[in-house]
Amino acid sequence: MKIIVCVKVVPKVEEVSFDPETKTLDRSKATNELNEADKNALEAALRLKEKVGGTVVAVSMGPPFFEPFLKLCVAMGADDAVLLSDKAFAAADTYSTSYVLAQAAKKIGYDLILCGESTADSGTAQVPPQMAEWLGIPHVSYASTIEATDGKLLVRRTVKGGYELVETPLPALISVELGSNTPRFPDFKRKRWADREFKLTIWGSKDLTLDMQNVGRQGSKTDVIDLRMLAPTERKRIKIEGTEEEIAEKLASIIKET
Amino acid sequence: MRGIWTFVEVQDGAIEDVSLEVLGKASELAREKGVESSAVIAGWQLSNIVEETAKYPVDKIYYVEHELLRQYSPSAYAKALHQLVERHKPEIMLFGATYNGADIAARLAVKTGAGLIAHVVGLEIERETGMLIGHVPGFGGSIVAVCRCRPNVLQMATVRPGVLEKPQPAGGNAEIIKFSPELNEQDVGLRLVERSVSPTIDITRAERVVVAGMGTGGDLTPLKQLAEKIGAELAVTRPLADMGAAPRDVQIGSTGYSLRSKLAIIAGASGAAHFVSGIRDVKTVIAINTDPNAPIFEFADYYVVGDLFKIIPRLTQALAR
Numbered sequence: 001m002k003i004i005v006c007v008k009v010v011p012k013v014e015e016v017s018f019d020p021e022t023k024t025l026d027r028s029k030a031t032n033e034l035n036e037a038d039k040n041a042l043e044a045a046l047r048l049k050e051k052v053g054g055t056v057v058a059v060s061m062g063p064p065f066f067e068p069f070l071k072l073c074v075a076m077g078a079d080d081a082v083l084l085s086d087k088a089f090a091a092a093d094t095y096s097t098s099y100v101l102a103q104a105a106k107k108i109g110y111d112l113i114l115c116g117e118s119t120a121d122s123g124t125a126q127v128p129p130q131m132a133e134w135l136g137i138p139h140v141s142y143a144s145t146i147e148a149t150d151g152k153l154l155v156r157r158t159v160k161g162g163y164e165l166v167e168t169p170l171p172a173l174i175s176v177e178l179g180s181n182t183p184r185f186p187d188f189k190r191k192r193w194a195d196r197e198f199k200l201t202i203w204g205s206k207d208l209t210l211d212m213q214n215v216g217r218q219g220s221k222t223d224v225i226d227l228r229m230l231a232p233t234e235r236k237r238i239k240i241e242g243t244e245e246e247i248a249e250k251l252a253s254i255i256k257e258t
Numbered sequence: 259m260r261g262i263w264t265f266v267e268v269q270d271g272a273i274e275d276v277s278l279e280v281l282g283k284a285s286e287l288a289r290e291k292g293v294e295s296s297a298v299i300a301g302w303q304l305s306n307i308v309e310e311t312a313k314y315p316v317d318k319i320y321y322v323e324h325e326l327l328r329q330y331s332p333s334a335y336a337k338a339l340h341q342l343v344e345r346h347k348p349e350i351m352l353f354g355a356t357y358n359g360a361d362i363a364a365r366l367a368v369k370t371g372a373g374l375i376a377h378v379v380g381l382e383i384e385r386e387t388g389m390l391i392g393h394v395p396g397f398g399g400s401i402v403a404v405c406r407c408r409p410n411v412l413q414m415a416t417v418r419p420g421v422l423e424k425p426q427p428a429g430g431n432a433e434i435i436k437f438s439p440e441l442n443e444q445d446v447g448l449r450l451v452e453r454s455v456s457p458t459i460d461i462t463r464a465e466r467v468v469v470a471g472m473g474t475g476g477d478l479t480p481l482k483q484l485a486e487k488i489g490a491e492l493a494v495t496r497p498l499a500d501m502g503a504a505p506r507d508v509q510i511g512s513t514g515y516s517l518r519s520k521l522a523i524i525a526g527a528s529g530a531a532h533f534v535s536g537i538r539d540v541k542t543v544i545a546i547n548t549d550p551n552a553p554i555f556e557f558a559d560y561y562v563v564g565d566l567f568k569i570i571p572r573l574t575q576a577l578a579r
């Protein structure tokens with residue numbers, strides 16, 4: 001099975017600061033990491049590959065600094081990785097992001113595309129279904145397990161109040177639920193190989209068949225017109241002290257009053 | 259005059275609460291803009307749902323009926339809605355940000371070249387332009403991006419459940435317009451093999467909530483007993499839902515639900531950004547954690563540095579006295 005895994009690099013949200021004067025986000029001090037749910041997607045892909053054979057290719061659209069994170073995907077077990085990087089791709093909303101990713105998937109070829117359920121920074125969960133629509137293939141979102149059975153996939157997806165088991169033909173796109181598995185650590189030898197010898201494929205807009213009307217800022221259908229920091233809710237921050245019994249009594253009277 | 263549409267999601271024979279929440283807001287916005295507010299219902303044999311929807315403030319109901327819509331499929335639903343949008347050309351279309359609503363909206367946005375604003379917690383009409391403005395929480399919920407669609411495209415948004423008030427039934431004069439989309443078997447793509455759901459509680463409406471974090475190690479017994487004692491609902495942080503210790507439906511935070519309760523007692527949660535965005539609107543927060551430097555204390559009105567397994571049972575006892 002030919003599997004593509006879409007991954008994105010995101011800043012740790014706790015470390016992003018906001019300047020209310022200039023209304024800009026400062027990501028420069030934040031640690032970057034592979035989006036957590038995308039690691040779950042990669043792990044799901046590697047497990048499928050171990051069962052049914054095939055290849056796993058990690059794909060990301062983003063700036064050149066994503067490179068080491070794609071190498072990390074290879075170190076974890078992906079066979080190949082492609083970075084889609086071009087100034088023309090910048091400032092894309094989910095419409096133009098999903099378009100470029102879909103065009104890249106066509107070029108790579110696939111039976112199955114796996115995404116994370118959503119990203120930690122913007123977290124729209126829109127890119128996977130939008131990508132599936134560009135490609136004209138079925139999609140299943142919030143998958144917790146994926147099983148391959150004679151050319152089809154049996155997917156368990158989380159829904160309100162429980163789960164659904166859904167069967168989908170291939171090719172298909174599946175978004176994988178955050179925390180649905182434990183992503184493996186890269187093996188030391190493979191990591192060294194990925195860092196030193198593996199050559200990452202980088203494609204710009206010229207390497208893909210693109211209608212530039214749909215790409216980047218120009219291709220986007222939405223704009224962010226303002227950023228606001230939510231002032232934290234004022235809290236009293238009163239420490240309750242004493243013996244365990246005293247604390248319990250004090251809390252009980254607070255609870256009775258509210 | 260082009261109007262505002264609300265997709266009314268039907269699950270197991272009932273309307274999703276969030277759809278009514280959105281419908282109420284859509285009707286307010288439509289009045290402000292001086293346009294019609296319409297509901298869109300899609301499925302098979304849903305005349306009871308059409309009747310139910312007509313009880314709420316809405317001008318028109320588009321009823322998209324097809325046998326192939328009996329079972330949920332994002333591609334078939336998006337195709338059917340696309341045909342309806344082509345016919346009547348709404349200006350704005352709103353969805354509840356549910357698992358299925360968000361899927362259908364995303365596919366429809368690509369089909370129609372629409373702008374889609376995700377998971378909004380607030381909606382307004384921009385005075386100067388008459389355009390839809392959506393407030394989108396990002397970065398774990400501490401920052402809100404104010405978003406607008408590009409001119410001359412269908413403006414779409416999905417709305418986070420539990421942030422808007424459900425409207426009172428008032429109306430009954432909605433015009434009902436039936437629509438039969440053209441669909442074939444291949445449009446469905448997916449086959450539902452099994453569905454297992456139990457009734458959920460709407461944690462966003464709970465008055466009192468006890469929240470368990472990983473400090474419980476997955477043992478929720480003492481917190482359940484406390485919740486029972488004070489008539490509270492039990493909720494959890496994300497990792498506990500991941501473990502299956504409690505259902506996703508009671509997970510608090512940026513990828514779960516936001517509380518609006520009078521009281522929340524939070525035990526064994528560290529206070530990560532993705533979590534605390536879900537307790538912003540709680541009136542009184544009590545936090546218990548063994549770590550004197552736990553960030554959760556910054557977000558608490560009363561806090562205890564201590565072991566929840568020692569404090570909580572004693573608290574339950576004290577409340578019994």
Ligand SMILES: Cc1cc2nc3c(=O)[nH]c(=O)nc-3n(C[C@H](O)[C@H](O)[C@H](O)COP(=O)(O)OP(=O)(O)OC[C@H]3O[C@@H](n4cnc5c(N)ncnc54)[C@H](O)[C@@H]3O)c2cc1C
Pocket residue numbers: 036119120121178470471472473474494495496497498509510511512513514515525526527528529530531532533546547548549552564565566567
């Ligand atoms: C994209 C993304 C989305 C996310 N969305 C959410 C979300 O919606 N909701 C959410 O909750 N998380 C979410 N998370 C996860 C979040 O970042 C944190 O990992 C999570 O909130 C931590 O849960 P916790 O506080 O229960 O566990 P921990 O961080 O492990 O904290 C456990 C706490 O318990 C304390 N403790 C231990 N033993 C005891 C004891 N006996 N008595 C009292 N205290 C004790 C410890 O001191 C510690 O502070 C998300 C993460 C990502 C990447």
Ligand SMILES: Nc1ncnc2c1ncn2[C@@H]1O[C@H](COP(=O)(O)O)[C@@H](O)[C@H]1O
Pocket residue numbers: 006007008035037038041059060061062094097101114115116117118119122123124125126127128
């Ligand atoms: N720039 C990107 N490059 C590769 N994959 C992406 C990108 N943006 C989003 N995705 C994929 O789409 C998923 C959902 O993203 P989002 O819609 O932004 O929440 C992510 O978990 C990724 O799998």
